[in-house]
Amino acid sequence: MSATRRSPVLVANGQGFWGDSPLGPVRLVREGPLHYLTLDYLAEVTMSIMQKQKRRDPNTGYATDFIKMLDRVMPECMAKGIRIIANAGGVNPDACRRAAADVIRKRGLKGVRVGAIAGDDILADLPALIESGEEFRNLDTGEPLTKVLDRVECANVYIGAFPIAEALEKGAHVVVAGRCTDPALVGGPIVYEFGWGPNDVDKLAAATVAGHIVECGAQCTGGNFSQWREVKDMARIGYPIAECSPDGSFVITKHDGTGGLVDVRTVTSQLLYEMGDPKRYIGPDVVADFTTIRMEQAGKDRVRVTGVKGSPATDTYKVSIAYRNGWKAQGQLTIAGPDAVAKAKLCAEVVFDRLALDGVTFAESEKLVELVGSGVCHEGIVAAGDPTEVVLRIGVKSQDEKKVARFGYELAPLVTSGPPGVTGFAGGRPAPTEIIAYWPALISKRRVKTTVTVEEVAL
Amino acid sequence: MKVQLSTIAYARSGDKGDGSNVGIAAYTQEGYELLRRELTVERVKQHFAAIARGNVTRYEAPNLLALNFLLSDSLGGGGSESLKTDAQGKTHGIGLLRMELDVPSDLLPKLRGNG
Incomplete structure (x- = not known):
C-alpha cells in the first residue's frame, strides 16, 4: 500500500485557523486538481476556547465549522477522490467524528470511511504521569506543573505525521485528529504516499517545511505580505498547494486563475512566521534545519523548494497544557x-x-x-x-x-x-x-500511545 | 540618506508564548549584509523598547537572506491572558520595517532588488 502511486502528490491547505474563510476549501476543491485537502483549526488559544465550550456541553469542544465545511465539500471530494485531513477534533475528537458521520449519513454518501486519532489527550493521566516522574516543567519559566495542577483544563500532546499516515493506510477518506502539529497535516499524506519511515530524516524535514509553509493558508500566497500592493485580486486569493515529490522536494503553488501571489518572498515570509532558532525547528517526527532550505522561482506563482536537511527527532513530545x-x-x-x-x-x-x-x-x-x-x-x-x-x-x-x-x-x-x-x-x-x-511543556515519547480508528459510516 | 527598512526588506511576525518573533528578510544579498551589520540586538531592543519588556534574541538564516528576532515579554501576557489589541504580535513585523537606516545613496539600487 505504501508504494509510490503518483507523483507529485498535491496537498493543499484550505483553512489556516478556526475562523478562516469558508471559501478556502470550497474553491480548492472546485477550481483545480487536488489529492489531499488539509484543514488546520487549532491554535494554542483555540484549544482553550474549545475547552471552555466542552465544560458547558460535553458534546462540544471541537471545531464545529469543520462539520459545516464537510457538509459543503464532501460530495465533491468523494467524486474527485480528494481525501480530507483536519485537526478539527480539538479537545473532543470523538464528538467531532460522530458529527462528521452524521453529516455524511445525512448526505447519503456511500462507503465513506472516517478515521479518528486518539491518544493526544493526557488530561486524565496527568496525576499518574507526574507520579511516574514527568514534571511537565513550563518551558518558559521552568516551574513544575504541580504549581497549577488543580487548575488545569486540558493537556494535549502534539503528535506527528505517522498516525495520520496510518489512518490513510487504513483507507480513511476523512481523518479527524486532535492536537497534532500543523505541519503534520501535510506530512501525514506525504509519508503515506511515499512510504517514508522515521529514519528518512531529510525527507521528513522537507515534509515539515512544506507543512509549515502552507499551514496558515493564504499567508504564503500573498496574504499578510509586506508588499501588499503587488498582490492582485486579493478577494479571490488562492489557497496554497504543495506539489510533493518522492525525493522530498516540492513546489508551492496555487490553482491557475486565482488571486494572490506565490514567489520566493511570499514563501519566505511564511517560513519566518512563528520561527524560533531556524537551525532547529523541532517537531514530533524530526528536527528540521531551515537554514538548508533552497528556493527558486519555477514559473508564475510557483516556488520550488529543495535541499532541506533534518536530524533525528528528540525523545520528547511537546505538550499543550x-x-x-x-x-x-x-x-x-x-x-x-x-x-x-x-x-x-x-x-x-x-x-x-x-x-x-x-x-x-x-x-x-x-x-x-x-x-x-x-x-x-x-x-x-x-x-x-x-x-x-x-x-x-x-x-x-x-x-x-x-x-x-x-x-x-x-x-x-x-x-x-x-x-x-x-x-x-x-x-x-x-x-x-x-x-x-x-x-508549554514536554513529555517522554515512550509514555504516549496514539490509537487510530477507521470506520465506515453506516447509512 | 535615511531609508526606511520597508524599502529594502520585508517582514512577518507572530506569537511565541508571551513573546513574539519578528522575521525580516532582505531583497538582495547586499541588503542582507546591511541588515546583519545594522540590526544588532541592541538596536532592535531599543526600537521596541515600549513594546518588548524582556530580552531580544537574534538568529541568522543567510539562505533566506533573513534575520529572526525573538522579543520576549512583548504581548502583555500572551494568548488568552493578554488584554492588548495586538496580543499575538501580528503587527511587530511592519513595526520593525518602520525603522530608518542611514544608507549611501549609490548603494540603494542594490538593496531594492526587483521588489
Whole structure:
C-alpha cells in the first residue's frame, strides 16, 4: 500500500485557523486538481476556547465549522477522490467524528470511511504521569506543573505525521485528529504516499517545511505580505498547494486563475512566521534545519523548494497544557476630537477613580488602557500625532471575578458624566471571561500511545 | 540618506508564548549584509523598547537572506491572558520595517532588488 502511486502528490491547505474563510476549501476543491485537502483549526488559544465550550456541553469542544465545511465539500471530494485531513477534533475528537458521520449519513454518501486519532489527550493521566516522574516543567519559566495542577483544563500532546499516515493506510477518506502539529497535516499524506519511515530524516524535514509553509493558508500566497500592493485580486486569493515529490522536494503553488501571489518572498515570509532558532525547528517526527532550505522561482506563482536537511527527532513530545488563571473584561468607547487623546486619557482615569471610590482597585499590571488610533500597535516607534478621534480600549484582569464584573459598570456612564464627544458604547456591559493560560511543556515519547480508528459510516 | 527598512526588506511576525518573533528578510544579498551589520540586538531592543519588556534574541538564516528576532515579554501576557489589541504580535513585523537606516545613496539600487 505504501508504494509510490503518483507523483507529485498535491496537498493543499484550505483553512489556516478556526475562523478562516469558508471559501478556502470550497474553491480548492472546485477550481483545480487536488489529492489531499488539509484543514488546520487549532491554535494554542483555540484549544482553550474549545475547552471552555466542552465544560458547558460535553458534546462540544471541537471545531464545529469543520462539520459545516464537510457538509459543503464532501460530495465533491468523494467524486474527485480528494481525501480530507483536519485537526478539527480539538479537545473532543470523538464528538467531532460522530458529527462528521452524521453529516455524511445525512448526505447519503456511500462507503465513506472516517478515521479518528486518539491518544493526544493526557488530561486524565496527568496525576499518574507526574507520579511516574514527568514534571511537565513550563518551558518558559521552568516551574513544575504541580504549581497549577488543580487548575488545569486540558493537556494535549502534539503528535506527528505517522498516525495520520496510518489512518490513510487504513483507507480513511476523512481523518479527524486532535492536537497534532500543523505541519503534520501535510506530512501525514506525504509519508503515506511515499512510504517514508522515521529514519528518512531529510525527507521528513522537507515534509515539515512544506507543512509549515502552507499551514496558515493564504499567508504564503500573498496574504499578510509586506508588499501588499503587488498582490492582485486579493478577494479571490488562492489557497496554497504543495506539489510533493518522492525525493522530498516540492513546489508551492496555487490553482491557475486565482488571486494572490506565490514567489520566493511570499514563501519566505511564511517560513519566518512563528520561527524560533531556524537551525532547529523541532517537531514530533524530526528536527528540521531551515537554514538548508533552497528556493527558486519555477514559473508564475510557483516556488520550488529543495535541499532541506533534518536530524533525528528528540525523545520528547511537546505538550499543550491550559489552566484557569483568573478573570478578565474589556470594553471600548469612541472619543471624538478635538483633544481626543486628552479626553480619552481622562475617561480612563475617571473609570479607575470611580472604581476606587467603591473600594475596587487593580494593580498596574492588571489594567489595560489603549488609545487606539494614537499609535497603540507601534507604541514608541511612531509619534502619536493628533488623531481626530480615538477608540479607548480599557480592560482589567484579576483572580477576583467580582472585581472584574464591577469594572464593567463604569464604562457607559462616561457618555453622560465624562468629557464631551464620548460615543460608540456598543456590545453591552463588558462581562468577566475566564482566562485560560497556556503552559508549554514536554513529555517522554515512550509514555504516549496514539490509537487510530477507521470506520465506515453506516447509512 | 535615511531609508526606511520597508524599502529594502520585508517582514512577518507572530506569537511565541508571551513573546513574539519578528522575521525580516532582505531583497538582495547586499541588503542582507546591511541588515546583519545594522540590526544588532541592541538596536532592535531599543526600537521596541515600549513594546518588548524582556530580552531580544537574534538568529541568522543567510539562505533566506533573513534575520529572526525573538522579543520576549512583548504581548502583555500572551494568548488568552493578554488584554492588548495586538496580543499575538501580528503587527511587530511592519513595526520593525518602520525603522530608518542611514544608507549611501549609490548603494540603494542594490538593496531594492526587483521588489
